[in-house]
Amino acid sequence: MNNGILEAIKKGELILFLGAGASFGCTSSSGKATKMPVELAKTLAVAAGLEYHGETLDVVYEAAQEKLGVRLNRILEDEYRHTKPSRDYEILSKYSWKRIYTINIDDGLDHALIRNSEQNISKFIASDPVEIESRFFEKLQLVKLNGSADQINRGLIFSPSEYARAAESHNPWYSTCASDFVRSPILFIGTQLNEPLLKFHIERYQALSGESPGVSYLIAKDATPIQIQSLKKYKIEFIKGTFSEFVSWLKDNLGESLSPMDLAYASMPQLRELKSSRDPEKFAGLFDAVLPITKTSVGVNDAEGANAIRDFYKGFKPGWSDITKGVPAELAILGDAKSYINSICPVKSHFLPILGPAGAGKTTLLMQLCWYYSQSSDWSVYFLDAEPVSFIETLVELERTSASPMVVVAVDNIELMVEGIKHVLESGRLTKTLIIGSERESTWNKRGRHVLAGLHLTPCRVSEFTHDDASKILEKLKLYGSWTRLGKMSHAERISELVRRARKQLLIALMEATLGRGFEQIIESDYNGITSSDEKLFLAIVAVITDRRIEAPVPLLDRALDKVGILRRAVSYVDDLAGIVHMTSAGVSARHPIYARYLIDRVIDPSITAKAINGILQAFSDYRAPVIQNVSKSEAALYKSIINHRFLFDVLKGSEALTINTYKNLEKKFESDGLFWLQYGLSLRDFQRTDDALDKLRIARDAYPMPHTLHALAQQLLKSAEESSSRAVALALSEEAKEILEGLDDVISSDDTYPIVTLAEGHTKVISKHVSELEARSLANKYSLVLGIRSKANPQHERLRIAYERLFNFAATGIINY
Incomplete structure (x- = not known):
């Protein structure tokens, strides 16, 4: 073992990846030692009536499937379900971890963790939705990539054909594992280097060669010089040893246990300043x-060298190191x-x-x-x-x-x-x-x-800066920015250049003054200098997220890339697109939201933007529905923002085909997510597809009947009623809407459209068209009394006042002013 592993464990950075050897010492429900791969291969061959000649488990398993059918599942359950944990598992489970992947299907580790761990255990198989990490380590994600003996009906991954199908289906936890390999040190342990799934992952990582920020490790009994050299290609360091030796080393160096709060305090030192709490x-x-x-x-910390041009003067938002060192002018x-x-x-x-x-x-x-x-x-x-x-x-x-x-x-x-x-x-x-x-x-x-x-x-x-400000900015530019062009001018010329450029914004003024080109030319030149279509798609993904004023989390980016068929990870693109995108501890962003918006509006083809959005939304589909309840608040805000119908209409240039197809192509992915169906329905409404909109909004109501979904459905019911050619249908739809909106009137407090406003205006229109003007005016009079009282009680809400005046005027004159 070494200090690198020890420090990574203490800081909560290390991820475990356990192979078959880690389960050595566990016992099956019959009290016998659980079978290792070679023993299981022999057992399956005998059960299937096949002659065994030393074939590997994956080959035997595939052949046995043909012979045994469902009997194969019973053999595996008898062998690997209700397993008694080994002594090593019992010890390992007393320590807290960032995440554990295993290719073992037995439940020995599961039982040990449930019994001994201070963390709450969440178990997943490869196809399960991803859940966000718990930043304070109170939850441990145990990911069983091959499947689990207690969930055999959900499928196992043993044979070559199963590996291929798993890869093709973009299982969420495979993408997450690949991203983890780049972002965090992984300790592979208990594998003989020839297990099919490990080979599968190594091949998958080949595209990532040289891109991981640190070293990962593999502990095994032995390895040949060729195998060791091969591992170095992927920044995996070989350590001779066994799982038992690793567990003993843990006790010697970390004591009997390591709590979640130990990891939390180590990973976030500032918590020590805030820990005066009983809980x-x-x-x-x-x-x-x-x-x-x-x-x-x-x-x-300051990632930029002392003599480097600071990113702040290239158009990026300031980092804290910029602020503490006085890089921006005061x-x-x-x-x-x-x-x-x-x-x-x-x-x-x-x-x-x-x-x-x-x-x-x-x-x-x-x-x-x-x-x-x-x-x-x-x-x-x-x-x-x-x-x-x-x-x-x-x-x-x-x-x-x-x-x-x-x-x-x-x-x-x-x-x-x-x-x-x-x-x-x-x-x-x-x-x-x-x-x-x-x-x-x-x-x-x-x-x-x-x-x-x-x-x-x-x-x-914050608006225009003064001439004195311009002098201060130039002093800082000389120290930290590009001075080549401005250095050739007199001081008066520099001031004039900066002030003249600043008719737009300070950010644009700085970029244009230092580079001597218009902001638009700078952005278009940046984009046209990118020759790779994959890099352009990556930039489109980042630009869409930056436009929402959120830094793109690296795991989300990696999954989005995977969904659009790009195996390369986000961190490598950041290096290649230096000066255009930027990465901090919070995530990746384009230079600035203004920069991102110009790219989307004027430079990137809408079809590429649509593909980028599809990738981002598919990355969110890896979470359980409703998505907004199963991600962090910042990611929930991003999801709500990107799936919003107005946003898609805007960034896809009002293209009905691109906008509606974005939703249509994700119907199965989000079939249980009410917000998806709500925005889908509202998008169809934008394009006057009334019947389709009503259909989708009913699905939204069934998936997740939150107040704003019910409000949107009621609005659509009234719109459909107004457009209906049948009086009976129209009145039935309007009554359904009336029942919904009356139930919502005390629930939704809105600065936009109150339920009473929607009901008063929509219901009056329906009655005017399908019954009579006289009855509609009488109804408008009743609604105007309610709206008048509500408007006086809420004078800051203009929409209530407008609705009151409309209904009052219609009741008095018979003229509807909408």
């Missing part, structure tokens, strides 16, 4: 998306924001929006404020990378455990967390926390300002 595991879960802003947590808006915040101190419970156009420097300002206040003992500062599982409880615990008199909690995307921000502010449970969030002003005006009406301070607006 550490529950407490830790609250901080899944929290980054404490301190010198130790953000001020150490503009006048930073001083203004500090003065404003200081003027409201000591804080009680406030929310400060930072608003401006895309690329104006909102994120940079937000991070600079965080770093500035983190230097003061009066403040504890935290940055949320994504929405926590419980927004309220997380912020309450941050405030409770912070010794400082004031707390800053920063979010870079208000839209994704607007409901959480609203609830925590309304709760009254915070007394010293200032929440600061950045958002595009257009997005804020559509939703944020309505939801948070009366709950926020006067926004801080």
